[in-house]
Each structure stands twice: as structure tokens, then as C-alpha cells.
Amino acid sequence: MLGLSRNDFLMLLFVLVLVAAAPIILNPFPEGSNFAQFNAGYPDLMQRFVIFGIFAIGFNILFGLTGYLSFGHAAFLGAGSYAGVWMLKLLTINVIPAIIISTVVAGIFSLFIGFISLRRSGIYFSILTLAFAQMSFALAASVLTPITGGETGLQTALNDPRVLDGGATGGNIPAPSLFGLEMGHSWKVAVGDWIWTFNVGYYLCAFVLLIVFYIAIRIFRSPFGMMLKAIKSNSQRLSYTGISPRPYTLAAFVISGMYAGLAGGLMVAMDPLAGPERMQWTASGEVVLMSILGGVGTLVGPVLGAGIIKYFENIFSKINDGLLHQWFSFMPDGIENVIVGIIHPFVGKGWHLSLGLMFMLVVIFLPGGLVGGINGLFRRLFRRRSQ
Amino acid sequence: MELSAFLLQVLNGLDKGSAYALIALGLTLIFGTLGVVNFAHGALFMIGAFCAITVQRLLSISVVTLDETKTDFLGNPLKIRTPYVEQWFGESIGQGLIDWSVPLAILFAIPVMLLIGFAMERGLIKHFYKRPHSDQILVTFGLAIVLQEIIKAYFGANQIPAPAPSAFIGSFDFGVFIGFDPGTLIYPYWRIVYFLFAMFIIAAVFAFLQFTTFGMVVRAGMADRETVGLLGIDIDKRFTIMFGIAAAVAGMAGVMYTPINPPNYTIGMDFLVISFVVVVVGGMGSLGGAVLAGFILGILESFASMREVIEAIPGINQVVIYLVAILILLARPRGLLGRKGVMES
Numbered sequence: 001m002l003g004l005s006r007n008d009f010l011m012l013l014f015v016l017v018l019v020a021a022a023p024i025i026l027n028p029f030p031e032g033s034n035f036a037q038f039n040a041g042y043p044d045l046m047q048r049f050v051i052f053g054i055f056a057i058g059f060n061i062l063f064g065l066t067g068y069l070s071f072g073h074a075a076f077l078g079a080g081s082y083a084g085v086w087m088l089k090l091l092t093i094n095v096i097p098a099i100i101i102s103t104v105v106a107g108i109f110s111l112f113i114g115f116i117s118l119r120r121s122g123i124y125f126s127i128l129t130l131a132f133a134q135m136s137f138a139l140a141a142s143v144l145t146p147i148t149g150g151e152t153g154l155q156t157a158l159n160d161p162r163v164l165d166g167g168a169t170g171g172n173i174p175a176p177s178l179f180g181l182e183m184g185h186s187w188k189v190a191v192g193d194w195i196w197t198f199n200v201g202y203y204l205c206a207f208v209l210l211i212v213f214y215i216a217i218r219i220f221r222s223p224f225g226m227m228l229k230a231i232k233s234n235s236q237r238l239s240y241t242g243i244s245p246r247p248y249t250l251a252a253f254v255i256s257g258m259y260a261g262l263a264g265g266l267m268v269a270m271d272p273l274a275g276p277e278r279m280q281w282t283a284s285g286e287v288v289l290m291s292i293l294g295g296v297g298t299l300v301g302p303v304l305g306a307g308i309i310k311y312f313e314n315i316f317s318k319i320n321d322g323l324l325h326q327w328f329s330f331m332p333d334g335i336e337n338v339i340v341g342i343i344h345p346f347v348g349k350g351w352h353l354s355l356g357l358m359f360m361l362v363v364i365f366l367p368g369g370l371v372g373g374i375n376g377l378f379r380r381l382f383r384r385r386s387q
Numbered sequence: 388m389e390l391s392a393f394l395l396q397v398l399n400g401l402d403k404g405s406a407y408a409l410i411a412l413g414l415t416l417i418f419g420t421l422g423v424v425n426f427a428h429g430a431l432f433m434i435g436a437f438c439a440i441t442v443q444r445l446l447s448i449s450v451v452t453l454d455e456t457k458t459d460f461l462g463n464p465l466k467i468r469t470p471y472v473e474q475w476f477g478e479s480i481g482q483g484l485i486d487w488s489v490p491l492a493i494l495f496a497i498p499v500m501l502l503i504g505f506a507m508e509r510g511l512i513k514h515f516y517k518r519p520h521s522d523q524i525l526v527t528f529g530l531a532i533v534l535q536e537i538i539k540a541y542f543g544a545n546q547i548p549a550p551a552p553s554a555f556i557g558s559f560d561f562g563v564f565i566g567f568d569p570g571t572l573i574y575p576y577w578r579i580v581y582f583l584f585a586m587f588i589i590a591a592v593f594a595f596l597q598f599t600t601f602g603m604v605v606r607a608g609m610a611d612r613e614t615v616g617l618l619g620i621d622i623d624k625r626f627t628i629m630f631g632i633a634a635a636v637a638g639m640a641g642v643m644y645t646p647i648n649p650p651n652y653t654i655g656m657d658f659l660v661i662s663f664v665v666v667v668v669g670g671m672g673s674l675g676g677a678v679l680a681g682f683i684l685g686i687l688e689s690f691a692s693m694r695e696v697i698e699a700i701p702g703i704n705q706v707v708i709y710l711v712a713i714l715i716l717l718a719r720p721r722g723l724l725g726r727k728g729v730m731e732s
Contacts, residue, residue, distance in 0.1 A: 069521045116717065123424060123520060124716055127667045130660065131709035138709075143702030281660060285528065292525055345540045353540070356532030363526040364514070 008217050011299065015213055019206040022046055023196045030193030034326070038315055043186055043199035044270075045314050049307045050205040051266045056290040056302030057216050058259020062252050063288075064297035065220070065228035068118070071126045071284050072133030075113070076257040078140065078279035080106040080264025082147070085154045085274045092164035093156075093174045095183065095204070095269035099262065106261020107254055114253035118246060121235070133284055140276040153275030176269050178204060183270055201270045208266060209303075212259060217299060219255070228252050260287075289355070293362055295369025304370060312351050319347040391571040396690045398561070402578040402647060404685020405585030409640035410658055411665040411677035412589060413633035419609045419672040420626045423512050424520050426527040429659025430534040431634045434503065435496050435641025436650035437538055439549050442492035446472055446485045487552045489646055496638045504634030508627045531656065539652040551577040551646035577646050584643050588636060589678055595632075596674075605629055609672075664712045670725025680723055684708050 004012065018025070027041035040046070059073055080102035087098035117128040140148040148154055158173050165174070176183045183201035190196075219225050230238050231245045238245050268274055277283070286309065294305025324340040324347070331339065346354045366373040410432055417425045449468035457465040473481030484491065511530065515523045550556070555576040563569050596602035608615045608622040615622045641650070648654065665684055669676030690696060691707035703710075715722065 067521070069524065116713070120716060120720060123524075123671070124667060124720070126524070127664060128713060128716060131664060131712045134660065135706040135709045138705030139702050142705055282656075288525070288528075345537075350536060350540055352532060353536035356529050356536060360526055360529035360533065363522060363529060364511075367518075367522065 002214070004217060005221070008221065012210075012214060012217065015300065015303070016210055019050065019209060022049075022206070023198055023202070027194060027196055031195050032193065037318060037323075040311055040315055041197060043184075043197055043202050045310065046199070046202045047205050047266075047270050048310050048314075050202065050209045051263050051270070052287070052290065052306035052310055053303035054205075054209055054212055054266065055260055055263035055287055056294070056306045057212060057299075058256040058263070059287045060256075060291050060296060060298075060302040061216060061219060061228075061259065062256035063291060064302075065225060065232060066249050066252050067232035068121065068249060068253070069126050069288070070117075070129040070253075070256075071281060071288070072113070072129035072131075072136075073256070073260050073287055074281070074283035075133035075136040075279045076106040076110050076260035077264040077267075077283070078136065078274070078276065079109045080261030081268050081274035081278055082140070082154060082264075083261070084265040084268035085156065085272055088156050088162075088176060088268065088272050089160040090163060092162055093176055094164075095176045095178055095265075098176070098269055099208075099265040102265030102268070103258050103262045106264065107258040110254050110257020110260075111250070114250050114257065118249050118253060130281055130284070133279060134281055137276055137279040137281070140279055148274075148276060151276060153273055155274075156272040176272055204269070205266050208262065212262065213299070213303075220299060224248070224251070289359055292369060293359060295371030295373075298369065298371040298375075301369045301371040308370075309355065312355050316347060316354070317349065317351040321348075391567045392693070394561070395572055395574075396693060397686055398572075398574050398578075400686030400689035401582045401682070402685075403688060404682035405582050406640055406644055406658065406681075407662055407665045407685050408678045408681025409585050409588060410637055410662040411669065411681045412592060412674060413637045413640075414662055414666050415669070415672060415674055415677040416592070416633040416636075417630055418666070419674065420605060420629045421508075421512065421516065423515060424523050424527070425512070426524050426659065427507070427531040427534065428527075428633075428637055429655035429657075429662065430531040431500065431503070431637040431655070432641040432644075432658055433538060433650060433652065433655030434534065435500060435638030436645050436654060437542060437641075438496040438499055438638060439489050439492040439642045439645040440542065440547050440650065442495050443485075443488040443549050446470065446488050446491075450474065486554075489549055489551060489642065492642045493639055496642045497635050500635040500638030501631040503638075504631035505627060507634070508630040512630070531659070535652045535655065542652070544651060546649040546651040548649040549645040551580075555580055555646075581643050581647065585640070588639060592632070592636065593674070601625065601628075661708060664708060668712050668715050668722050670722030673722070673724040676722055676724030684711065687711060 002009065002012075023041045023046065025041075026046065027039045029035040029039055040049075055073075055077060059070070062073075063069055083105035084098040084102035087101045088095070091097050113129065113132045117125055117132065120128060141151050156173055156176075158171075162174075178200065181200050183204070184199075186197045186199040188195055188197050227238075227243075227248050231249060235245045264274075264278070267278075290305035290309050291302045292305070293308060294303065295301025321340060321344060324343055325336065328336045328339050344350070346357075362369060362373075368376065410428060413431070414425060414428045417423055417428070447470050449470045452467050452469065453464045454467050455464050459465050470481060470485060472484050475481070476484065507530070511526065512523075515526060558573040558575045559579060560569055561567075561572040561574055565572075596606055604615065604620055604622070605625050608620075608626065612622055641654075644650070661684070662681075665680045666677050668684065669678070669680030687707055688704070692704040697704055719725075
């Protein structure tokens with residue numbers, strides 16, 4: 001169906017169900033319970049899950065298929081964000097043009113950077129992309145201030161022209177909307193003690209995610225995708241057969257740059273603000289972490305990785321000592337303090353430590369990421385049963 | 388441009404260049420011997436810097452005594468803190484020790500960094516020899532995050548100052564020395580010390596590799612590991628020791644850098660990114676190239692931050708290193724002094 005094999009179609013359906021029901025699935029604990037703070041089903045975080053999922057899917061098309069490790073992908077996300085905010089400022093507060101233009105701008109930008117960086121491979125390629133991204137970051141924060149708003153960032157204002165809307169003069173700064181439906185608008189549904197929030201912006205992001213996920217499946221299964229995999233396994237042999245790998249890697253680079261730009265566009269559509277820190281190399285490192293954690297070269301892996309990292313960043317980081325004491329209060333005092341003391345460095349402000357450890361464990365023991373590990377487990381179980 | 392202004396920028400570039408060169412030297416040493424791309428090398432620099440902080444804190448552990456003859460403004464007896472070292476060695480020696488805590492920290496840092504280096508190589512890196520370079524980058528990147536966070540958990544996220552010995556505070560007037568007006572060409576003493584120290588370390592590493600039997604074997608191993616192994620030499624053990632030495636070099640660079648820039652837990656990553664650019668510009672696996680590129684980029688950076696240059700090309704001070712790196716990599720794909728066939732595919 002839809003040109004997909006049965007398995008792929010089932011996977012797409014699975015993702016569809018997952019993102020559609022996310023506000024329910026991510027809120028497993030009733031409001032007011034001890035564990036309510038582990039609920040991730042609030043719009044802001046769900047949007048971030050999906051947006052970074054798109055970013056990671058795109059990164060995976062480059063790294064997972066061709067094996068070119070780019071350390072500068074955040075530059076495209078940043079470029080897309082800036083383009084998106086300018087569309088919201090100049091053209092219309094409707095998010096559709098902003099999202100389209102940010103994808104296009106990031107595509108052009110990545111064509112330029114990719115054309116130069118792809119002359120080299122291996123670590124030289126990584127360093128070139130890193131250098132370009134750091135340059136973009138430094139320039140966006142300093143010299144390009146008229147375009148990027150410098151270190152404070154770029155945001156919409158009341159007196160923006162907004163040619164298509166006819167520029168408001170009074171009232172509040174208009175919020176980004178989809179033909180009048182504001183992105184921040186949510187419906188809250190209370191079922192018993194559970195409260196589910198269905199947010200317009202989230203569902204827009206989820207819709208886009210499904211489309212780009214479908215495109216990614218098609219790319220993975222296409223002859224073009226096969227060519228990219230051939231580049232990863234042995235680009236020299238590929239050139240001996242008379243095929244130059246350059247156009248293929250460049251195409252993959254631009255596609256993944258456009259995914260990043262799309263993520264940037266969605267980000268400003270949710271919150272019309274863009275700052276230079278989005279381009280910094282740590283942001284590029286984050287998307288690398290996401291893809292590796294979830295599973296490079298798998299389809300669902302990057303989305304899973306993005307979800308885990310964003311969950312850590314937003315939920316795990318809020319666990320403090322008071323809460324730990326509360327959880328372990330059933331234990332005798334001495335043991336309670338020891339346990340809290342052991343866990344303390346890994347949660348709250350130390351969440352990066354747990355993330356780093358988890359990342360190392362995945363790289364060491366599960367080269368295929370979490371998804372690769374799960375697949376391997378299933379395969380082993382299955383094989384045993386068939387014997 | 389006046390000659391004095393020109394010389395000033397060269398001098399300003401030297402200390403940053405020395406730091407780049409030292410880190411890049413260690414990085415390329417590890418790469419040349421073990422063939423491992425070590426993204427945790429910046430973290431080793433940072434740990435070195437925090438060795439200095441640790442020594443400073445250890446030396447200033449104090450005993451509190453009450454002086455009944457004096458009172459503070461609330462009328463309580465005045466508390467007097469005397470560091471233990473002053474009690475043990477007498478006041479002047481004790482204060483001298485505290486004053487010289489940064490140079491003393493080198494003695495502390497060398498064994499610590501060697502141990503950390505050995506542990507890292509035997510515990511983690513060893514298992515990654517045969518894995519792809521991207522895996523090595525990723526696992527050491529993860530390790531760098533972990534090391535950073537451990538330091539952050541113990542020392543907090545703020546910058547911690549560790550001053551240079553008071554004998555080196557102040558500036559040296561170079562200009563008077565070579566016939567300029569006083570005050571045109573001044574340079575802080577500690578930066579001179581840092582530069583000389585870096586030159587000493589670099590010379591020591593090169594001499595070690597060039598003039599000792601151990602170094603000869605290591606160089607042979609860098610050229611052809613398999614053959615050296617066939618000759619019955621345990622090359623792995625020697626490479627582990629080289630890893631420890633590289634870690635110690637990064638650590639010492641970190642210790643001595645603390646008076647120039649108070650460290651916090653991110654200092655390693657800041658330096659790492661640039662050091663990688665330095666290594667690649669110098670040519671992967673080329674020790675001389677790393678040192679040369681370190682100084683060139685450090686000096687270029689300081690030239691680019693001159694007012695006249697910024698006015699001519701806005702923003703150049705922020706991007707010059709990366710711009711130069713891109714140009715060099717496109718013009719000389721193997722870097723300045725790179726050998727053929729290193730990291731090519």
C-alpha cells in the first residue's frame with residue numbers, strides 16, 4: 001500500500017497511531033499523583049519530540065545511509081529558523097509559507113556547504129561541516145545582527161509589515177496560526193483523574209512528521225537509497241564501476257539539510273523565536289547523539305532517540321532531592337539517605353551524566369542503537385522458537 | 388601598521404597558540420600511534436586545569452583558631468584561619484607553597500593524568516581499535532560528556548580562578564628591550580612562562596621520540612605496527628604508555644592555562660573543537676604539523692582580533708580559524724604536513 005511493502009506499511013501505521021495518540025500515551029499518570037511529573041503529554045514537549053524527530057530522521061538519511069558524519073547540521077536548522085521568522089514578519093502570520101521557505105532556504109544553504117564539504121570524506125568532512133557551522137554561528141551572533149537579531153535572537157513584533165495580513169497596529173502581537181487556527185490553541189479533555197491536552201501545533205507537527213517519515217521510508221527502499229548504502233559500504237568500489245558517488249552524497253546531504261530546515265521552520269511556527277545558539281556545534285552534537293542512541297540506519301531509531309533525549313532534558317532533569325526522599329521514604333532513614341546520595345548525581349542537574357553514560361553503553365554494546373538491539377533480541381527469540 | 392603593533396599581535400597569539408599546539412600534539416600522538424580519534428582529549432585538558440584547582444584547595448585547607456584578644460564587629464572572638472601548610476612548614480614557606488600552587492600542581496597532575504590515560508586506554512579505547520573511526524569519535528564524545536559532568540558535580544558550573552604566583556603577576560615591557568617607547572609592547576609574565584613551558588614540553592616529547600630507544604620503537608610502530616609486532620616487540624604496551632604521555636601533556640597544558648583563563652567544566656570542549664581543526668590543518672598523524680598549525684592559527688586569531696582588521700572585514704575575528712581551515716583543507720587535502728594515506732577512506 002502507498003508503494004510500501006507490508007512491513008513498512010505496518011511500521012508507518014504504528015508510527016501514525018503512536019503520534020496520533022501521543023497526548024494520551026504520554027500521560028499515563030493521573031493528575032495530582034506522585035508520578036504526575038513524569039507525564040510528558042504537554043504540548044510544548046510533544047512538539048519538541050516530533051520536531052527533533054524530524055531533524056534526526058533527516059540526519060539519519062545522510063549519516064545512516066552514506067556514513068558521512070556531519071558535525072554541522074544545526075546550521076541548517078538555524079538557517080531554517082531565521083528564514084521562517086522572517087516569513088512570519090514580512091509575509092503573513094500563517095505558518096505554511098514560513099515552513100516552506102525555511103525548508104527551501106536550508107536546502108540552498110546545504111547545497112552550498114555540501115558542495116564544498118563533500119570534496120573530502122571521513123574526519124575531514126566532519127571537520128569541514130563543523131567549521132562551516134561554527135562560522136555560521138559566530139556570524140549570526142555578531143556581524144549578521146541586522147538579519148539575525150544577534151545574540152538576543154530574532155522574533156516577531158507588533159509593527160512588522162506582514163504584507164498579506166495588512167499589518168496590525170494595535171492589540172497583541174499576533175500568534176502564528178494555520179488559517180486563523182492558532183498554534184498554541186489546545187483542547188483539554190478530562191477523563192477521570194487524567195487530563196489530556198490536544199494541541200493544534202502538535203498535530204500540525206505530527207502531520208508533517210508522518211509525511212517526512214513516509215518520504216524517508218521511500219528513500220530507504222529506493223534505488224537511490226541502495227546507491228547511498230553502496231557508498232557507505234565501499235565508495236571506492238562504486239567508483240570503479242564507473243559511478244561517481246559525489247552527486248548521490250550531495251543529494252543526500254541536501255535532503256537531510258532540508259529536513260533540518262523543516263524542523264527549524266516548525267520550531268518557529270510553534271514559537272516565533274530564533275537565536276544563534278541553535279547553530280552551535282553542541283546542537284549538532286545533540287542530533288548525532290539522538291541518531292546513535294536510537295539506531296543509525298534504522299527508520300524509527302532517530303525518532304526514538306530524539307524522544308529519549310528530549311524526555312531526559314525536560315522530565316528527568318526535574319527530579320530533585322526532595323522528590324527522591326519522598327519516593328524512598330518507606331525505607332529506614334540510613335538506607336534512604338545512602339540511596340538518595342547514590343542516585344543524586346545522576347538526576348536533576350546531572351541528567352547529562354546519565355545521558356553520557358547511556359550513550360557510551362549504547363555505542364559500546366549496541367552498535368545498532370536501541371532499535372538495533374531490540375531487533376536483535378527479537379530475532380534471537382524468534383530463531384529459538386523455530387528450532 | 389607599526390612594527391610594535393605587529394609584534395604585539397604575534398606575542399598575543401603565542402600563548403593561545405601554545406595551548407592549541409599542546410592539545411593538538413597529544414591528539415595527533417594518539418592518532419598516530421593507536422589510530423584512534425579521541426574526542427575526550429579536551430576533557431583531559433580540563434581535568435588538568437582542575438588538578439590545579441584541587442591542589443590550590445588542598446594547600447589552603449585551614450585550621451580555625453579563636454583569638455580571644457581580638458573581637459569581630461559582633462563582639463565574638465575573632466576566628467583566624469591558618470592553612471595547615473603554614474602550621475607545618477612555618478609561615479613564609481607555607482604562604483610560598485600556596486602562592487606557587489599552580490606550578491606545584493604540575494607535580495600532582497603528571498601522575499594523575501598518566502593514571503587516567505592508562506585507565507582510559509586499557510578500559511575503553513582498547514576495545515575500539517578495530518571499530519570504525521565514527522564509533523571511536525562517538526564513544527570518546529560520550530566519555531567527554533561524562534567526564535565533564537563529573538567535574539561539574541564536584542566543582543560546580545562557575546569559573547574558578549587560580550592565580551599565578553605573585554612573582555609572575557604583572558607585565559614585561561618588551562618594547563624597551565628592543566628600542567621602542569615604554570608601554571607600547573607589554574606582555575604579561577605568565578604568558579611568557581606559558582610559552583616557554585609549552586616549548587619545553589614540545590621539545591621534550593620530540594626528543595623522547597627521537598633520541599630514546601623507546602621512542603624509536605614507537606616511531607617504528609607508527610610507521611608499521613604489524614612488522615614491529617612480528618619482531619617480537621610488545622607494541623601495544625608502548626602505545627598505552629604513549630597514550631598516558633599524551634594525556635599528561637594535555638593535563639599539564641591545562642594546569643598552566645588556569646591563570647590565563649579561569650577554568651570551568653566546558654573549557655575542554657571549547658578547546659577541543661579548535662584543536663581538532665588544528666590537527667586536521669596540520670595533517671592527521673603529523674606531530675610537526677600539529678605544532679606548526681597550532682601556532683599559526685593562534686597567531687592568525689590574534690591578528691584577526693585587531694581593531695583595524697575587524698573594521699576592514701567585520702566579524703573576521705570570530706571565523707578566521709574556521710575559514711583558514713576550510714581553505715587549507717580544500718587546497719591541501721592532507722593538511723600542511725600530512726602524509727599520504729592517513730584517514731583517506
